[in-house]
Amino acid sequence: MADLPETSMSSSMKPEAPKEPLNLVPQPSRPTMDNPPEDAWKHSGVQVIAGDQLDTNTAQTPGMNRAAAVTFARTGAQKLWAGTVKIHADAKTGAHHHGHLESIIYIVKGKARMRWGAQLEFTAEAGPGDFIYVPPYVPHQEINALKDEDLECVLVRSDGEAIAVNLPDLVPAENPGTVKWVDPTHGNLPHDHDHSHDLA
Template sequence: MFVEPRLKVVRSVDLSEATSQTQHALRRAGVSRENTDASRIWLGKVHTPAGYASDAHHHGEAETAGYVLKGRAYILFGDGYSERVDLEEGDFVFVPPNTPHIEGNASDTDELIWMTARSPDNIVVNLDAAPRV
């Protein structure tokens, strides 16, 4: 029997941390397979404490869109993570599939919060330790 997907609201207090994680980049799922009828998208917030950077990782086949909701960020990528882009509140970024990177908080005092969307899902492949910034 076919069950029609239903609209579902996920309240901010109900975001789930039961999703793929990378150290120093706490992902909280708002829209995911686990808490809605979503089958091809993941949407959530990523929190990075002041002065921290995530471990190196990539998102497999998933395309990733990011939006800096609060704070200042940087992303390291490329050969030996030698390339860097800086982002401010209100900036968007696209990370292509299978692109190894490190996401960092450029502030020593304020938390960084990203709004992140991925398709087809929140694929996270953690990589071996990378040089720290």
């Protein structure tokens, strides 16, 4: 079953207050070890979604191409959305946020420059093997920092719905400040990337 079209909305710069998502459709009980599905997990167990079978009929933001792999409609996933993101060389997205969803971006190829904040006044960069965490309602922008290579990422969100609230009226700051992530559990651990230009 193909995904239904998912809404890409525009909003003012001020994020709305968090709301509990409505669930008007009764959900069937999930199978358990004591209550296995009728097919003995054959089709309702592990599912492998081929890379050439992703669905581009999902919420989009100008400047990037999202493709869905794991959604409720495609796999029955109730608490996750997963897919891919591609940003072309020397391109950037518009400012947006993802409502009440948390997002994780894993960099596969290329170099990402993230901007975030009420005026996109903060920035940081990430390369292959790096993870990016985006909390709910944070205005942000993804930028391909390379002029000759596509930026390719894997994207995971904390709900089965795809929300992209575009912020066309947001005016970005001219000189964003670089922010260095500090591990709150182990202090500032050393890493392989050269971020000598970063500021705490």
